[in-house]
Amino acid sequence: MTMHAIDPAITRETSARIAQDRATVIARNAASSCGIRAAAHNPQAASLASTTFDVQLKQxxxxxxxxxxxxxxxxxxxxxxxxxxxxxGIKTFELSQAYPLFWDKYERANWFFENIIATANQDLAGREVxxxxxxxLSDGGQWDMFRSLVKKYGVCPKEAMLETANSSNTRDLDKYLTRYLRACAKKLREAVTAGQTTEELQATKNEMLSDVYRALVICLGEPPASxxxxxxxxxxxxxxxxxxxxxxFFREYVDMDLDSYISIIxxxxxxxxYYRSYTVKYLGNVAxxxxxxxxxxxxxxxxxxxVAQMHDGLPVWFGSDVDQGFDSERGLLDPASIDVDALFGLPIEAGLNKGDRLQYGESLMTHAMTLQGVSLDAAGEPTSWRIENSWGDDHGHDGYDIGSAAWFDEYVYQVVVDKKYLTPEELTAFESDPIELAPWDPMGSLA
Structure with a gap:
């Protein structure tokens, strides 16, 4: 294919038009002075966002x-x-987040080793390997992965396993353990090539897991047995x-039937x-x-x-593309809040619909939060959502964000609810044999 250079005339003509275009000059001055989001901020959208809701759970x-x-x-x-x-009947309580982090890293190391052994005969440069x-060893994950951890390891109060420097900032923990895991992958692939038996490979893997456990204890402390x-x-x-x-502790105080809660995308x-079940190749943690x-x-x-689950008094786990339409200063998730199309005079956000954004790499699930409330119109349709974030109480509205109806439609990709809220047709679809998606499919993204 022949590559064509930029025609200098295009640049000259565009520059001349800009000099005569008052709207472009104003947009240039605003964006270059205070940044794109601030220049594109729509104050009317923020003023319409109510902080009270028809259904509002207390957390x-x-x-x-x-x-x-x-x-x-x-x-x-x-x-x-x-x-x-x-x-x-207490005002607040917090479960340890360092506790599942430890077990997820440990289980994910085993998951990785097993998949490296399974793919040892594939080309190292191949897409799957x-x-x-x-x-x-990504920090991100999915509800099903968390359910697997809790079923196996339970939960504990925060006081039983406190945060450490490495749980609050996982960058170096992930960096150095990932480097070790890649060295282990080389060793395991070479062992398969050398003809090691299944028993020998498992023995080698177990030595590696022992090393991972020790490294996690150094970084996070040892999880409590009681x-x-x-x-x-x-x-x-x-x-x-x-x-x-x-x-x-989970059985007595959380008392939640984990297997009743399923993911809807x-x-x-x-x-x-629609109305089909899906899984994602290589996505998981507990083997x-x-x-x-x-x-x-x-x-x-x-x-x-x-809405049905919140009406019954329970919050809802959900996954979204949180940065899209996000006025973080005001805790507002609304496509109308940052009007970049008006600022640039281009169909930047309007150019792709939700399906297009998934297919063309523009959007996927990036963040999980909790729905804690909703406002409804006369027909019972949601008009705004109360969202509990996990970025501290100095963010948004004392730690909560407000999501518009349009934002939910465009950028929410997953909710987790009790399966009793599904229709018979929806439940039958969930229980059908899942279609396996490629590992890099956008619906395999981790919150």
């Missing part, structure tokens, strides 16, 4: 994932601590006490027909529990089940 103090990619864990634990707060090596519990309300009354294992692309499963449904179904 404890806002949590803070700090400099880590644990939003999926924070969102999951926030749905679980809500049950504890409600059960005990390259994918496995790219980010084997712990003492003393929980008091704001009046000082003792509401819970005793010694528990993490599994016992909205991916309006031709390759993913014996398998990977992930979604059912793809129209966005109206996601809204319906989310």
């Amino acid at each position: 404890g103090d806002v949590t803070n994932q700090k400099r880590s990619g644990r939003c999926w864990m924070f969102a999951s634990l926030n749905t679980m601590r809500y049950r504890i707060i409600k059960k005990l 390259s994918f496995l090596l790219a980010d084997p 712990f003492d519990v003393r929980i008091r309300d704001e009046k000082g009354e003792l509401k819970a006490s005793g010694t528990y294992t993490p599994q016992e 909205n991916a309006p692309t031709p390759d993913k027909p 014996e529990d398998g990977g992930v499963r979604y059912v793809n449904l129209p966005i109206e179904s996601l809204k319906r089940v989310a």
Whole structure:
């Protein structure tokens, strides 16, 4: 194919037009002075965002994932601590986020080693092996992966396993363990080539896992096998006490049927027909529990089940592309809040619809949060959403964001709800044999 250079006349003509275009000059002055988002800020959108909702659940103090990619864990634990707060009648409570981080890294190392062994005969430069090596220890995850961790390891109060410098900022932990895992991958591939038996490979892998466990203890501390519990309300009354294992604590105080909660996605692309079940190759953490499963449904179904669960007094885990249409200073998620199309006079946001954005690499799920409230119009349709984030209470509205109806439609990709809210047709679709998506499919993105 012949490459064509830029015609200098195009540049000259465009520059001349800009000098005569008052709107472009004003936009240039604004954007270059204060930045694109500030220049494109639409104050009317912010003024229309109400902070009161028809359904509004009460939660404890806002949590803070700090400099880590644990939003999926924070969102999951926030749905679980809500049950504890409600059960005990206390003002606030927090579950340890360092505890599942430890076990996820450990389990994910094993998941990685198993997949490296399984693909050892594939070309090292092949797309699948390259994918496995790219980010084997990501902080991000999916609801199904968190469910697997809790089923195996339970949960514990934050006091039982506190944050460390490395859980609050996971960059170096991930960096150095990833480097070690890649060295292990080389050793495992060479062992397969050398003809090691399955038993020998497992012995080699187990030595590596022992090293990973030790490294995690150095960085995060050792997870408690049991712990003492003393929980008091704001009046000082003792509401819970005793010694528990993490599994016992989950059963008694969270009391949640994990297998009843399923993932519903909205991916309006031709390759993913609605009312079908999907999984993603190589996506998971706990080897014996398998990977992930979604059912793809129209966005109206996601809204319906989310509202229904909140009407019944329970929050909703959800995944979205959080940076799109995000006025972070005001805690507003609304495509109208940052009008870049008006600023540039170009169809930047209008140029692709939701399905197009997925297919052309413009959007995917980047962040998990918790729906804690909703406002409804006369017909019962959502008009705005109350969103609990995990970025601390100095963000947004004391730690909460407001999502518009348009933002939910365009940038929410997943909700997790009790399957009892699905119609028989939707549930049958979820329970059907899943279609396996490629590892790099946008619906394999990690929150």
